Amino acid sequence: MAHESISVFDMLKIGVGPSSSHTLGPWKAALMFCSLLENNYELSDVENITVLLYGSLAKTGKGHGTDIAVQMGLLGADPVTCEIDKIDFQIADIRETHMLKLADKKQIQFNPETDIEFLYSESLPYHPNALTFLAKTVFNENIAATYYSVGGGFVEQEGYKQISSKNQQLPFPVDNAGDLLHWCMKTGLSISEVVLENESSWRDESDTRKGLEHIWETMRNCIYKGCHTAGMLPGGLLVKRRASDLNKRLLKGRKYNDYGSWVASIRQGGNDFRYTIDWVSCFALAVNEENASFGRVVTAPTNGAAGVIPAVLQYFICFCDGHHPEKIIQFLLTAAEIGSIFKKGATISAAMGGCQAEIGVSSAMSAAALTECLGGTQRQAIMAAEIAMEHHLGLTCDPIGGLVQVPCIERNTMGAVKAITAAQLALQSSPDYAKVSLDTVIKTMWETAMDMNMKYKETADGGLALHIPLGLREC
Incomplete structure (x- = not known):
């Protein structure tokens, strides 16, 4: 097994409740998807987004605020610094207008009732906490990315090695x-x-x-x-x-x-x-x-x-x-x-x-x-x-x-x-x-x-x- 370097700030993260795996993780996954869109496509071309929640994220997603978290992430809000007193207002605005300002830059149509799907009977094999973001552009391009919230606010993207501090060479490597x-x-x-x-x-x-x-x-x-x-x-x-x-x-x-x-x-x-x-x-x-x-x-x-x-x-x-x-x-x-x-x-x-x-x-x-x-x-x-x-x-x-x-x-x-x-x-x-x-x-x-x-x-x-x-x- 390859050595994994984990920093104290990987284990102790500032965020928003109620759950690191069901709230903070999906929030960060949505931010990662926004970055993927901005780095590889024109954000102005994105027409709509659908979010699929699998397994445990679906079954307890409402109670853990997973739906709220992904919307906050898609808005581009930082869970470390955002004004938590404004969360209810921001979510209510999306629910009432069916509009979401993607990455705080591009207004898209978004109805949480239909664009966030809770797939209660479906689970992905890698981890019970999985979610997929589907985006469609004005040119009919379909963009998809799946993320796993693996606990403690750690998030991994399917098909990619996690870009983090894990490969850092330490003077005293510790695995156990x-x-x-x-x-x-x-x-x-x-x-x-x-x-x-x-x-x-x-x-x-x-x-x-x-x-x-x-x-x-x-x-x-x-x-x-x-x-x-x-x-x-x-x-x-x-x-x-x-x-x-x-x-x-x-x-x-x-x-x-x-x-x-x-x-x-x-x-x-x-x-x-x-x-x-x-x-x-x-x-x-x-x-x-x-x-x-x-x-x-x-x-x-x-x-x-x-x-x-x-x-x-x-x-x-x-x-x-x-x-x-x-x-x-x-x-x-x-x-x-x-x-x-x-x-x-x-x-x-x-x-x-x-x-x-x-x-x-x-x-x-x-x-x-x-x-x-x-x-x-x-x-x-x-x-x-x-x-x-x-x-x-x-x-x-x-x-x-x-x-x-x-x-x-x-x-x-x-x-x-x-x-x-x-x-x-x-x-x-x-x-x-x-x-x-x-x-x-x-x-x-x-x-x-x-x-x-x-x-x-x-x-x-x-x-x-x-x-x-x-x-x-x-x-």
Whole structure:
């Protein structure tokens, strides 16, 4: 197998919820198709476009906003920088006028009801998350391109080798946990230090640090906004947002006016076990309620699991005196490397592996990062990742109504708590006596994914999605 180089910024991407594979991926695929048209044809000659959604993208596309995502991509909007408050207006305008400004340059006729086709019974063999764009020009030319959203916002075009950072030559190439541990032992570097050296193959270290600071700023803003936004989540399940009410109850009237004073107010409540766990849950709920509301989140490694890493990192900041820029960068570097190993050895796509591939991976990423930041050795950090994933093996993906809400939001709280527990276990253990390696767990996870019934892989055809009637409120 050829070595694949994955950057920290491949694993941690800024985007729009609710799903990295069903929203961010299709959005990026539409942008790629716009680029294909602009680079190989005259955009002014394009007359109409049809979008075909296959497999999991079709079955849960409405709930995940896949139809909205492809329209935003065709408009040329950047999911990293676009004004998310304008998305509803832009989509409503297309729906009402049946016109779309392709790549923000050429007006074409486009009716979402007929020009986006959900092919519920069709699936392409390479990956369950497939979509095809069909364009017709005024000269009767037919242009077609198929893309696969393979998880975590990664997109591959059929028939083309992915143009990305994957072939970059790194000083410390890592394909599995054994490789990572080898380089750590040989150099004496921590996991985060090995990753930082590798990142310097792509950019200056100062740029990596600035980029990670921006990643954390986005996570932090998402937590803070989610903890201060009440109401109901969109989509028809009538799920009430809980982070805001929980934030108020836990603070008991303590005053603050910004993120910094909010953290200080949280710390004033002490370190009681129940108080701490309630805050971890609150942080995770906040992120995934924002994600479910088409908010801006960091894919870590996916949108459906976007709350775990921010929640554990916020826990580290609030309750472990981790509010230091260097510690935050260390945390994110370590987490990203563990996630990349899972992507190389298994999958981070729920449509391929169930929720073990999302919540399980994010929990493992967080556990390793927290362990290193709390002073654990490289082997203890890898052990923590193994413990976290070991207790997510077989976790199915069964979103009710195809929405990233029930049980997805609460699963982020559980993944965060398991990560903290795994870190504590690893810190109090000797890896010499561990019976299971991280590479063994990753291999087992992939085999479990292959054996898992397709109805438990983000199709909303099984599990809770089948047995809970739409309209029921989450507890």
